[in-house]
Amino acid sequence: MSTLSTADRMALIERNTAEVMGRDDLLTLLGTSTPIRHYIGFEISGKVHLGSGLVAMGKVRDFLDAGVDCHILLADWHTWINDKLGGDRDLIRRIATGYFTEAMKASLLAVGADPVRVHFVLGTDLYANNLDYWSTVIEVSRNTTLSRMLRSISILGREQSDSVDFAKLVYPAMQAADIFAQGINLAHAGTEQRKAHVIARDVATKIRTNRLTDLDGHTVKPAAVHHPLLLGLRKPPVWPLPEDVDPAALKMSKSDPSSAVFVHDDPDTIRRRVAKAFCPPGETRFNPVLNWFQQLVFGLGGAPVRVDRSQASGGPVTFDTYEDLAGAYGRGDLHPGDAKNALTAWLIDYLEPARGHFATPRVAAMLEEIESALSTRR
């Protein structure tokens, strides 16, 4: 049990988030000292980039600090359903409990959290010998229309939806069931997963099996925290961006390594990636370098942030807030090259514990396994 006040716990839970769905529900749980059970689920689709590694695990650090019981679901079935890693279930499971778990532990070390305090749950282990789980999948489905299920996945038109393989639609029902079957009252994901959480909240009062309750046995809806997406480092395919762009299209992609930094990348790789990053002068909104300053350097590392500008550009400067840094960049007082150098130095330093974790031969071998698996499949 946390010794912090409810307000302090809520502040930790809310910081660096895009949204807290069911904030009042969560406040009530905190106020009644109901144990808070968190989970975030991951598809095992490739190497762990800074979006999953630092942004998501940074929130897990906050949750742990707020006295929350944290769980990472290694979503091997969802990975399979979405045809990742060639849909090879044995490989998916091996990578999930091997490389992926170690990469998450490495990330937790980087953000300053204790990996031992986080529970890792393999989807298969949650679903096996657990008919109640499948009852909940059916109950979620009974209480959700087809059109709602379609809206929860990334399907564009009618024609595309007709030809979608049906398992893609079972996916959100399983995602909602994951929450109830684990007794989760604080679901967590990137903003792109919010629709599954909306479904979970909608059906919470309608299901019978695996009902989520408070300490008094009253049915509660799971709250949901969404962290913002981390921009990819590459220039978007269309620039300047159209007005109606979906920001999700700009997120970092595991399948395009040049858009991403992975938690175990060595200093040279980090330097190379950031040096090549898209960083349009004066542009602060869709600028990945500034976005990473905001979410990583300020969001995780904290202020003040020192940037060693070249003497020609004005010499060293310290920013107390991200807004100060963005303002200077917008006015041309912070050169892209100087910003990149400062970001690079911060990343190399901040990721040192993650690299250290991957320096042990056992863990290094796991990284080699996934790299080999990914190159075979390309």
Add this chain to the structure above:
Amino acid sequence: MSTLSTADRMALIERNTAEVMGRDDLLTLLGTSTPIRHYIGFEISGKVHLGSGLVAMGKVRDFLDAGVDCHILLADWHTWINDKLGGDRDLIRRIATGYFTEAMKASLLAVGADPVRVHFVLGTDLYANNLDYWSTVIEVSRNTTLSRMLRSISILGREQSDSVDFAKLVYPAMQAADIFAQGINLAHAGTEQRKAHVIARDVATKIRTNRLTDLDGHTVKPAAVHHPLLLGLRKPPVWPLPEDVDPAALKMSKSDPSSAVFVHDDPDTIRRRVAKAFCPPGETRFNPVLNWFQQLVFGLGGAPVRVDRSQASGGPVTFDTYEDLAGAYGRGDLHPGDAKNALTAWLIDYLEPARGHFATPRVAAMLEEIESALSTRR
């Protein structure tokens, strides 16, 4: 193993059916002496009428005679998904393993089969501690498009399909998985279930878990046998029938007892029901009394069939085939009243073993339980 020839076994399997899907596949299995595993699944939706009791179990008798290993799936989950018996899962399970099982045994006795030779499987027992079953549900789904899944359920328009609860669409995926999870190479149902069997045959070569194989380990598609629907006794809502009528709309309905005879009905009830049956003079196509003569009296009892016409109508007559009887009826040589009396007498006699089974107090109490459950829900 059957001592009959392949041709004789096939003749038994095919008799009184509307369709054998994958007939060549089945012949190959018979030719290689592969054990034939049959199943038919039933929703536990009410009392057992002659469609399930005599038509379906009549085919089970044929399958047993052909050396087939027969299974009845008590589909409690499907019943729940289709909101039958109020969607009360405990009640559904109790009725499934109590009343419904006894009604099927009674029906088997009526058609002259040994109930001990038929395996009864409760859906819950098949699905519990059986993660491979759920893998197969996902694999069927992965290999089936949404539009195909929609076509396999009774959904009319686009608007109706959008608002359908999603569990209704998981239903056919589970139905196909039921086949593979039980290793069924001879699926059996009424014609209205054929679309689920089409899905099962389509995905048979694509799934990995629970693949159906022959004795040599080669993947095979399940054959599927469909018995024809038994017409309900009531006059159709629109008469004469429009040209494009769906015959399924004329099937016997459990929810309208006056359209049905149940396997345990007493002689007076049978007399009353048949006396009130729709039996338009001269009409042989959509005439339930003639349909019952064809499927039950000739189909199950066999020829010759004696009808004790009144002296005014020509006196006793014997028909060697159903076509002879229908011909006489069409020409006006067989009066509806005489046909009804002969059908009534046949039913009372043929159902005697079923009534006898329900005469024991333990089984009679089960009938009372479902009647009480059904009346509460009306």
